[in-house]
Amino acid sequence: MPLPAALAHVDTWIFDLDQTLYPHEAEVMALIEGKMTAFVARETGLSQPDAYALQKSYLFEHGTTLAGLMAHHGVEPRRFLDEVHDVSLDTLVPDPELNAMVASMKGRRIVFTNGDEPHAVRILEKLEMTALFDGVFHLEHANYIPKPNLLTFELMMKAHIVDPNTAAFFEDSPKNLKPACELGMKTILVGPKADGNTDPWVHFRDLNLKSFLRNHLG
Template identity: 55%
Template structure:
């Protein structure tokens, strides 16, 4: 059955592994670079650097946050390591472009990545023109999802009404604070169907067909 999203006029999207498929392998390449960086800063063997990276991700919602707190890392230096990454793994998806175009109201990006990464990825996907703004980790004062404070800052910056907002994410735990606020939540990705979390309202393995088939207020 198609999702009833006729109440939605603000469409909030995560970026990585949400607007492109996780199967692309692009995020895996990002994690590789992140592990390289953690290893360089800490001097740990690679397996221990990877484990620490995942610990910080679990504890703080973002590896960078842990690196800032415990190692005094400059976030601009950290993000710079991703700015020359090849985008060859990312491809235009005409179905997704058409599905996004039909959505009534405004479309926003809410990402734990920085502005330059977001701009590069959106441009590569051919989707830049479809979004009103990007609320990135710098916009949030380096307070990452799933922190309620990150959602508060995003909501204040864009006068978001949770009751008329749908949030699309590949990370289940990032949907919990959105649901608490009253947003409609959509878990995206190959593992979405396995989710049994009560705060996940809709699940889809692929974003484009879900949006194409969803009932919306009117055609944009």
């Protein structure tokens, strides 16, 4: 199946990591979020429910829980990241069909994640996808400033010499696609939030990455 006309010009494919390169149903992020809540509760002395509410508030206001903890509590990022990413990856299983689809995509392929380098390395190795990508832009590269901050997009584009007008970005978070669209990228929302999404900055939507690639790039 040929590329949709709106993607025919793309020569750089950018992928979020968590819940984009693997299904939301794997629930790896649920494990990480549980560790985040425990960290926030211990750091602030709040109850688990209140810590969860604060965690989500920081996520909404700052882009990540970590950014909020750094801004308001002076948390050292390495301590937080090492703790919350120490979760089982037993639910992640390599998908040879998906990997073959990604490998067949013409042009460069870059991972752009709000996770740190050890987490990205661990996830990609578990999925057997490491060799599929030409580069990874992670949170340390962005000085711990997360998506959707425009500066982080600019740093990623500078580091990997990305022309946004010939790039496409896959994400599971609609808010992270807004700056991508404003910069000129084509945007593809995958995962549960794609169902019913009407954000004008989202160009394509699908239930998961594999479904999109099968339907449009297969």
